Amino acid sequence: MPCHMTKIHTSYLIKQINVNEIIMLKIKNLHAGIEGKKILKGIDLEIKVGEVHVIMGPNGSGKSTLASVLAGRETYEVTEGSVEYLGKELLEMSPEDRAREGLFLAFQYPVEIPGLSTTNFMKTAVNEIRKYRGEEPLDAVAFLRMMKEKMALVNIDQSLLSRPLNEGFSGGEKKRNEIFQMAMLQPKLAIMDETDSGLDIDAIRIVSDSINKLHTKDNAVLLVTHYQRLLDYIIPDYVHVMYNGRIVKSGPKELALELEEKGYDFIRHEIGVAEEA
Amino acid sequence: MNTLSYFKDKLEHFRITGNGDGLHAIRKNAIDAFTSLGVPTTRNEEWKYTRIGGIFNKDYQFDVRPVFTAKDLDDVRLPGHEQSNELVFVNGVFSSELSTIRSSGLAVLPLEQAAHNEYKDIVAKHLGHSSQYVNDGINALNTAFAHGGVFVEAKKGQVEHPLYIYHVADASDGNIFAQPRSLVYVNENARLQIVETFVTIGSQESFTNHVIEVVVENDAHVEYYKIQGDSNRASQVSTTHIRQVGKSYTHSVVISLNGNIIRNNLNVIFDADHCESHLYGLYCLENETHVDNHTVVDNAKPSCFSNELYKGVVGGDATGVFNGKIFVRKNAQKTNAYQSNKNILLSETASVNAKPQLEIFADDVKCSHGCTVGSLDEEAQFYLVSRGLSKQSARALLLQAFAIDILENIKPEPIHKYVEQLIAARLEIDTL
Numbered sequence: 001m002p003c004h005m006t007k008i009h010t011s012y013l014i015k016q017i018n019v020n021e022i023i024m025l026k027i028k029n030l031h032a033g034i035e036g037k038k039i040l041k042g043i044d045l046e047i048k049v050g051e052v053h054v055i056m057g058p059n060g061s062g063k064s065t066l067a068s069v070l071a072g073r074e075t076y077e078v079t080e081g082s083v084e085y086l087g088k089e090l091l092e093m094s095p096e097d098r099a100r101e102g103l104f105l106a107f108q109y110p111v112e113i114p115g116l117s118t119t120n121f122m123k124t125a126v127n128e129i130r131k132y133r134g135e136e137p138l139d140a141v142a143f144l145r146m147m148k149e150k151m152a153l154v155n156i157d158q159s160l161l162s163r164p165l166n167e168g169f170s171g172g173e174k175k176r177n178e179i180f181q182m183a184m185l186q187p188k189l190a191i192m193d194e195t196d197s198g199l200d201i202d203a204i205r206i207v208s209d210s211i212n213k214l215h216t217k218d219n220a221v222l223l224v225t226h227y228q229r230l231l232d233y234i235i236p237d238y239v240h241v242m243y244n245g246r247i248v249k250s251g252p253k254e255l256a257l258e259l260e261e262k263g264y265d266f267i268r269h270e271i272g273v274a275e276e277a
Numbered sequence: 278m279n280t281l282s283y284f285k286d287k288l289e290h291f292r293i294t295g296n297g298d299g300l301h302a303i304r305k306n307a308i309d310a311f312t313s314l315g316v317p318t319t320r321n322e323e324w325k326y327t328r329i330g331g332i333f334n335k336d337y338q339f340d341v342r343p344v345f346t347a348k349d350l351d352d353v354r355l356p357g358h359e360q361s362n363e364l365v366f367v368n369g370v371f372s373s374e375l376s377t378i379r380s381s382g383l384a385v386l387p388l389e390q391a392a393h394n395e396y397k398d399i400v401a402k403h404l405g406h407s408s409q410y411v412n413d414g415i416n417a418l419n420t421a422f423a424h425g426g427v428f429v430e431a432k433k434g435q436v437e438h439p440l441y442i443y444h445v446a447d448a449s450d451g452n453i454f455a456q457p458r459s460l461v462y463v464n465e466n467a468r469l470q471i472v473e474t475f476v477t478i479g480s481q482e483s484f485t486n487h488v489i490e491v492v493v494e495n496d497a498h499v500e501y502y503k504i505q506g507d508s509n510r511a512s513q514v515s516t517t518h519i520r521q522v523g524k525s526y527t528h529s530v531v532i533s534l535n536g537n538i539i540r541n542n543l544n545v546i547f548d549a550d551h552c553e554s555h556l557y558g559l560y561c562l563e564n565e566t567h568v569d570n571h572t573v574v575d576n577a578k579p580s581c582f583s584n585e586l587y588k589g590v591v592g593g594d595a596t597g598v599f600n601g602k603i604f605v606r607k608n609a610q611k612t613n614a615y616q617s618n619k620n621i622l623l624s625e626t627a628s629v630n631a632k633p634q635l636e637i638f639a640d641d642v643k644c645s646h647g648c649t650v651g652s653l654d655e656e657a658q659f660y661l662v663s664r665g666l667s668k669q670s671a672r673a674l675l676l677q678a679f680a681i682d683i684l685e686n687i688k689p690e691p692i693h694k695y696v697e698q699l700i701a702a703r704l705e706i707d708t709l
Contacts, residue, residue: 071663072662073659073663074659094662095659095663096662096667096668098663099664099665100665104663104664107660110660111654111657113657114678115680115681116675121664121674125665125666128665128666132665164678
């Protein structure tokens with residue numbers, strides 16, 4: 001039983017190498033759906049501080065639903081299971097409190113809001129989060145300084161931030177704006193929902209560079225993607241394959257290459273084999 | 278005696294005696310019009326959604342002297358008043374004692390006087406023009422009782438300070454029925470900003486039946502702002518009639534926040550080629566406030582441009598009505614006329630009735646109209662909340678964002694700031 005052997009081996013290693021390995025997110029048997037339709041059918045996933053995880057899978061497998069449920073989108077109903085986030089029951093927290101506790105969702109389709117600039121939006125967000133943490137609001141000078149620093153970090157232009165939020169932005173501009181918001185809010189757990197979709201190669205590289213810069217040993221990243229190409233730039237610790245509402249296979253970064261090579265049919269085939277056995 | 282029979286007696290008296298001033302002929306016509314038209318009911322298509330009969334079932338005190346003083350005025354002044362001209366009407370009658378004129382570019386005198394002196398041709402030509410567009414008993418009633426009104430002339434060149442017009446109803450000792458009347462003549466090349474507001478003091482109710490007619494000559498530039506944030510014991514029918522008789526530019530912003538029943542008529546008449554007008558409105562309502570905006574843009578001449586944007590945020594048990602009419606007359610080729618009305622409903626019990634109307638008799642024109650009514654976008658709310666904003670502040674930011682393209686058209690800085698604060702307070706925005 002090689003599988004069993006590996007398990008013992010891993011837990012032994014964890015004890016050995018890092019006493020600081022803190023569990024960031026622990027999803028247990030999560031079931032969720034929308035309007036009576038079951039989408040997530042028992043998700044188990046554990047992410048530790050400092051790690052980068054990728055969830056891949058064909059369209060309709062439930063990847064974006066998982067991201068939305070974690071961020072607290074109220075259109076989804078959780079029917080079973082639990083999610084522990086830094087020792088707290090995530091599913092009992094309001095979406096705003098999840099954000100204030102350091103969870104961030106980069107949207108697949110960022111919303112366009114005419115009349116509201118990114119700057120004004122971020123000023124409100126940063127100060128509401130500070131208020132929640134019992135900190136004084138940033139004054140205009142301190143806020144501008146922070147803006148400038150993060151703009152340089154993620155390579156975004158001031159002119160984009162003074163414009164109405166996402167209104168008339170190209171696909172790439174929208175995604176870069178998401179990354180800028182992530183830089184401003186400095187989340188502990190960033191969930192990136194199809195951040196690479198709709199981007200050309202140059203934009204993918206810029207966005208990936210920013211994600212790499214923002215990722216530290218103190219935070220964690222969960223990438224949700226359909227394609228392997230993002231992984232040319234971001235090296236994950238784990239790759240999970242989602243299919244029909246479940247994580248059906250997990251492995252090291254090489255798993256992504258295997259998927260790219262063989263397509264999702266190979267997963268279907270494997271599951272089919274497993275179910276038969 | 279009830280209010281209607283008071284008016285009828287008074288009008289009969291007027292008709293017989295007259296009072297010898299230059300307004301009598303126009304008054305007489307209006308008396309006849311009111312007698313035949315009466316108070317509009319909801320059977321009148323133009324009043325389908327706004328019921329004002331109840332206003333006439335109340336008793337009013339017509340002949341009491343108001344106790345409103347210069348000191349009281351300090352409490353109701355708008356920001357920036359130190360740098361503006363101020364006209365004050367109390368209970369519908371112009372008060373020269375309370376008014377302050379700072380600009381040499383303005384001539385201000387009682388309407389009755391203007392009807393006799395060098396302005397008499399202008400008065401004869403333009404006073405009462407609005408009745409061709411607002412053909413109802415309410416407008417006629419104002420004209421029939423036109424006394425204590427004011428005539429304003431803006432001379433050539435920039436009028437240095439804005440013109441603030443306060444309509445004060447002193448309802449300390451009883452219900453007040455006020456009928457202020459103004460005629461503003463803007464000369465060639467003149468530039469003028471007008472700001473009108475309505476204030477009721479005292480604990481009783483008020484009804485203000487207001488008419489202002491603005492005549493705009495060649496190359497003149499007029500900005501007109503109306504701010505309605507009176508008490509919920511105050512009702513108004515307020516007619517603003519802008520007649521562009523030369524190639525000119527006008528710009529209006531109507532802000533309605535509070536009151537009992539408010540009916541606004543805004544008419545923009547293009548009586549010359551190449552006129553331009555921008556019409557903006559924002560009604561941000563709660564409780565049981567009812568606001569009805571009726572607008573007319575009449576393209577009587579070719580090659581004019583109008584752009585109209587009215588927005589509503591309606592909560593509580595409040596009601597908003599928008600009725601926007603665009604006429605393009607047969608010879609008004611090359612007209613560009615755009616209209617848009619957007620509404621957000623904040624509660625189950627709030628309602629909006631919207632009716633865009635285009636009547637086009639020319640064939641080479643560009644016109645559009647559109648109207649939306651919906652609730653606040655949930656996806657947008659979630660987007661903001663997912664960044665740590667409370668639901669309350671997400672909602673407020675979205676509504677503020679919705680209102681901003683109206684507010685940014687309020688050019689006088691103190692008024693812009695003031696309205697922005699009123700809106701922020703209404704939306705319960707923390708000023709960070």
